[in-house]
Amino acid sequence: MTTATLRPVAKPSLWQRLPVVHQLRQSVGVQRGMLVAGLVLMAIFILTAVFAPLLAPFRFNQLRDASGTFGSQQPPSAAHPLGTTVGGYDVLSRVIWGAQTAILVIVVAVLLSIFIGVLLGLVSGYFGGWPDRVLVVVCDAIYAFPSLLLAIVMSIVISGGKSDLAGGILAAAISITVVYIPQYFRVIRAETVRIKAEAYVESAKVLGASSPRIMFRHVLRNATRTLPLIVTLNSSEAILTLAGLGFIGFGIEPSSAAEWGYDLNKSISDVTSGIWWTALFPGVAIVLAVLGITLVGESLNDLADPRLRGRRAVAKASGEVAETSVVPGGTLDGGPGGIRGLEDGESFDEHGIEVRS
Amino acid sequence: MTNVVSIENLGVSFATDAGAVKAVDDVTLSVAAGEVLAIVGESGSGKTVTAKTILGLLPETATTSGAVLLSTADGERNVITLSKRDLRAVRGTDVAMVFQEPSTALNPVFTVGWQIAEGLRAHTKISRSAAKKRAIDVLRRVGIPDPEKRVDYYPHQFSGGQKQRVVIAMALVLDAKLIVADEPTTALDVTVQAEILDLLRRCRDEFGAAIVLITHNMGVVADLADRVAVMYQGEVVEQADAHTLFSSPQADYTKALLAAVPHVGQGTVHAAARAEGRTADWSANAPVVVARDLRIQYPGRFGRPGFVAVDGVSFEIRAGEVLGLVGESGSGKTTIGRAIAGLTPVTGGSLEVLGHEMLGIRERSFKPTRSQIGFVFQDPASSFNPLLTIADCVAEPLVIHGRAASPADARARVDELLEAVQLPRAYGDRYPHELSGGQRQRASLARALALEPSLLVADEPTSALDVSVQARVLDLFAELQREFGFAALFISHDLAVVDILADRIAVLYHGRLVEEGTGAEVLGAPQDPYTQRLLASLPVPDPAEQARRRDALHRLRTAD
Helix, strand or coil, X not given: CCCCCCCCCCCCCHHHHCHHHHHHHHCCHHHHHHHHHHHHHHHHHHHHHHCHHHHCCCCCCCCEECCEECCCXXXXXXXXXXXXXXXXXXXXXXXXXXXXXXXXXHHHHHHHHHHHHHHHHHHHHHHCHHHHHHHHHHHHHHHHXXXXXXXXXXXXHHHCCCCCHHHHHHHHHHHHHHHHHHHHHHHHHHHHHHHHXXXXXXXXXXXXXXXXXXXHHHHHHHHCCCHHHHHHHHHHHHHHHHHHHHHHCCCCCCCCCCCHHHHHHHCHHHHHCCCCHHHHHHHHHHHHHHHHHHHHHHHHHHHHCCCCCCCCCCCCXXXXXXXXXXXXXXXXXXXXXXXXXXXCCCCCCCCCCCCCC | CCEEEEEEEEEXXXXXXXXXXXXXXXXXXXXXXXXXXXXXXXXXXXXXXXXXXXXXXXXXXXXXXXXXXXXXXXXXXXXXXXXXXXHHHHHHHCEEEECCCHHXXXXXXXXXXXXXXXXXXXXXXXXXXXXXXXXXXXXXXXXXXXXXXXXXCCHHHCCXXXXXXXXXXXXXCCCCCEEEEECXXXXXXXXXXXXXXXXXXXXXXXXXXEEEEEECCHHXXXXXXXXXXXXXXXXXXXXXXXXXXXXXXXXXXXXXXXXXXXXXXXXXXXXXHHHHHCCHHHHXXXXXXXXXXXXXXXXXXXXXXXXXXXXXXXXXXXXXXXXXXXXXXCXXXXXXXXXXCCCCCCCEEEEEECCEECCCCCHHHHHHHHHHEEEECCCCCCCCCCCCCHHHHXXXXXXXXXXXXXXXXXXXXXXXXXXXXXXXXHHHHCCHHHCCHHHHHHHHHHHHHCCCCCXXXXXXXXXXXXXXXXXXXXXXXXXXXXXXXXXXXXXXXXXXXXXXXXXXXXXXXXXXXXXXXXXXXXXXXXCCHHHHHHHHHCCCCCHHHHHHHHHHHHHHHHHC
């Protein structure tokens, strides 16, 4: 029997198998550049949000300090490096605090939509039938509306338009959630329908496993491999939707939180009168935050697809010859990376997108 | 004789995520004009990569060394160093390819005539009507009936075998001197395979084309090849003309490969011995499975009548007996297996499984019986949850039926099972993708046997495996069956495989049971014309014997 000696295939540590870390190690060239740039931007964004109380010179709703009021529309100076807004707030502080609001909204929106969307998609895809049809039609209907319009309706329904910090963030997040649930629903449902036909699910059925057991043990974890990608792309869209809501005036009150879209809205009249600092900095903040997250998302997308993923070229006719299955019991070590080193279609695991080594 | 192509010291490496992998290592081959060279090997031996190099079809991750000299109209060209533009000129006119899966090689939105003409118009200045005339002509020559009309048909209007004929016609229309056929018959049924092999033989004889035939099927090699190159681990281990190779193989690998090929007639002795070993009152026992006029219909769309997959089939499986179910694709054999396991609802007649009537059964009342049924799936790649270890997967049935509290709890029993299927215990900690196809299929057997079922349904368990691996899995199956004594329904499209294991063989054709009996009866003296044709179409790995069988098949066909 199989007495062939096993060449130990180095098992990558948990750290190396984490979603983004793995892709970072896997990437080369321009793709690596994009991913690193995106990660750096995201890190700055997150650090700014976390340490906002330390970084910002003033509170987001602060109008005066010991030496009196700031004054409105002051150009950049030593006291206010990025100037002040028409409402008399410090622009730098508003931009820094805005990061915190944006992150809170993203986290709440993504968490809500991921849980609801995944659960609905899983149940709907697995059981099928008329509830599935109805849900698909509802989701298609939601797709047909412009997402901002939907978000506006939701924010009016939830908070009557404006409210305090918690209420405002929740309203914005739920508005975004409604727009994104269909995306998670569609993706998970499609994966579930595909996986439902896989032999290992049928095999569980033949064994007599209960439906919840099959859904959560066999289907769910295999269906979630594209989620990190959608999460990153949705996060960037969430920032834009939030800014859009704020810009139109359905955002969060300036006294309860700093919000980039609101500040942009208030700076419209400034632009024509030559006051550039009130519009520029919140705008740049939105662009950089979205750019960072999008770069990460797009890189993950490219790396997930073996056909798009760049690889280092190999030296002429190098490498080890892969063993074929004629050895008793079949091949034990396909190549330098074991059988997993060969493209054999079995290249995904739970840690996200395309995990092989 | 001049060589159409000569491959010299070819080496190909691929860049993969895990570093460089060498697929082809120092291969030297040549094909003379009008010759059929078969490249034989199991999966991963580098045979397809070698063939693709001839057309310059390797992906960008590949690095090549050595030379592939192709004789073209402008003299010998080295394919490896050709520019993309020159490659395009060479493809089609000098060398053409026939792919494995005819249904994906044709574009579904264009007529076949258009697709044949496309090749012509890419290489020569030719009017639309002249191109169509050539297309009709070549379709007639590859044996498509009524080509004037069918030239305007779309690919889905042809059967699988006819589609492969169209693909071959596309290769022939530019009079390519070399045709590279990559597993041209693997996706086809045996009876269709015989026809396509005849056509390829005519390509050589009538069109004078040289053929590089890539295959893993030794029967196909014996049928068609003039010369054979055996590849193993990226190297050519043996090269000889077909008669010499089959009569006196030199390399150990070739010998092992030939020995592993199943022959019809191998199992008759074995089955007779088992029949004798049974007591006289054995047949009086209640059968495990009884089908009476079984009818299974798949629902149609929008009120149209559904597709009848199984129509009026009656058979029974007694305790401890192996029934082999043979048929071509679409014959309903898999449907019957799935109906027995309760995966497909029965729509008519009666199917009794372990005392339960499956017609209109509810899942709840059948569930306790499920522990009595094991199922082995065809595709070892997808029959395990990729996120669970082998031990967890094998423990699933034990946990589900309450024999163990958790996978860890069941580990002792799992280790026993893994040893029963001859896998090392340590493999339990591996993930499915870390096992080869054969190992996974053995683990699949272990899972099916975990609850010691009295009935095992095996749906083509070896058809995705290489021959040498298949032989080992079949041995194991026979041994386990002796040991555990379960009754089994063994589904396969390969008569020789069924013959090795089965006590009785049932032949299905278009959802109907055409013949049933012991191996000696069905394979020794088949009564039904379809069984006769099926048996005669099966190529045997012996060129002289195969030539005789080919003539017999031609007689059978003309007699029809």
